[in-house]
Amino acid sequence: MEEFSGLFSRFPHLKRERNFSFARHTTIGCGGEAAVAVYPSSAEETAELLSLLGREKIPFCFLGAGANVLPQSGFFEGVVVRFSAMRALRAEGELLYAEAGTAGGALCRFARESGLSGFEPFTGIPMTVGGGVAMNAGVADGHFSDVVERVTGVEDGKIRIFSAKDCAFSEKESVFLQGIAVTGAVLRGRPLPPAAIAENTERYREKRAHLPRGRSMGCTFVNPEGMSAGKLIEACGLKGLRVGGARVSEIHANFILNEGGSAEDVGALIGAVKREVHKRTGILLREEIKRIP
Secondary structure, three states: OHHHHHHHHHOOOOEEEEEEEOOOOOOOOOOOEEEEEEEOOOHHHHHHHHHHHHHOOOOEEEOOOOOOEEEOOOEEEEEEEOOOOOOOEEEEOOEEEEEOOOEHHHHHHHHHHOOEEOOHHHOOOOOEHHHHHHOOOEEOOEEHHHOEEEEEEEEOOEEEEEEOOOOOOEOOEOHHHHOOEEEEEEEEOEEOOHHHHHHHHHHHHHHHOOOOOOOOOOEOEOOOOOOOHHHHHHHOOOOOOEEOOEEEOOOOOOEEEEOOOOHHHHHHHHHHHHHHHHHHHOOOOOEOOEEEO
C-alpha cells in the first residue's frame, strides 16, 4: 500500500477497506479485488479526494449498491470510491434532498413518510441514490430523470451543481457516467397521502415479484425503441443459453444469472447473446450494465 501512503496521510479519518472484493459487493457476485476502497463523508471531502487522485494519477472507480455492474477479474491497482457514509435525507415542501449513499429502500420509505409520491417506481430496485441518478435508474413508469431537480456532483475535483438539463439524461444514461461523482440530489415529489403511496408501492412490489431470483445484474440490455429486449432474446431461442457458470434466465431472458461463474463467463455470454440477436434480427442490443473498473 505504499503507493497510497500519501492518500492516507492526507485523509487520516477517511474510512477505508484494503483488498476490496468486487465479488462480495456486487449483485452478480464475480470479479477480482481492488487495492483499496474509500468512503468519503461529504461532498467537500470527495472533491479533495478526487483532486488528489487525479494529481497523483491514481486510477479509481465509483461503486454504489453494486447492481447493474459487471466487475472485471484480476487485481485493480486503484481506488474504489463508495458513498455509503453519505446517507442524509431531508424534505422541504415538495422537494426531497438525498445524499448519494442513500439506499433506494430508504429513499422510498422517507418519501412515503413525507407524503411525497413519484418514487414508488423505484420500489425493490437495488441501488443507491448516487448510482440511481448516474444510471438514470427506473422502470417504464418512472426514472430518476422524472424527479431530479438538481444534482450536486464533483467534476475535475470541484463541486458543481447540475440542473436537470445539465444531467443530459437518456435511457439508462447521464453525464455522470463520464467520471463525474454524484454526491447528492434534490428530487421533486408530488403530495399524496402516505396510505395512497403505500398502495402504489405494493403494486410495484408485486410487479417485481416475478423477476428471476439469484445473482444477476438486473436487466442486462436496454430495451430497443418500442420493443422488449427480453422478448427479442427469447424469440431467438436463447433462454437457458449457458457459458461456463453464467446462464440466460428461463424466467426473464434479459437477466443473466451467475451460478458460480467468472466475470469472463458473464461477459462471454453477453457477447454471445448480442451476436445471435443481431444475426437473427439485425438489432444490436445496447448493454444497460456498466463494466468496472
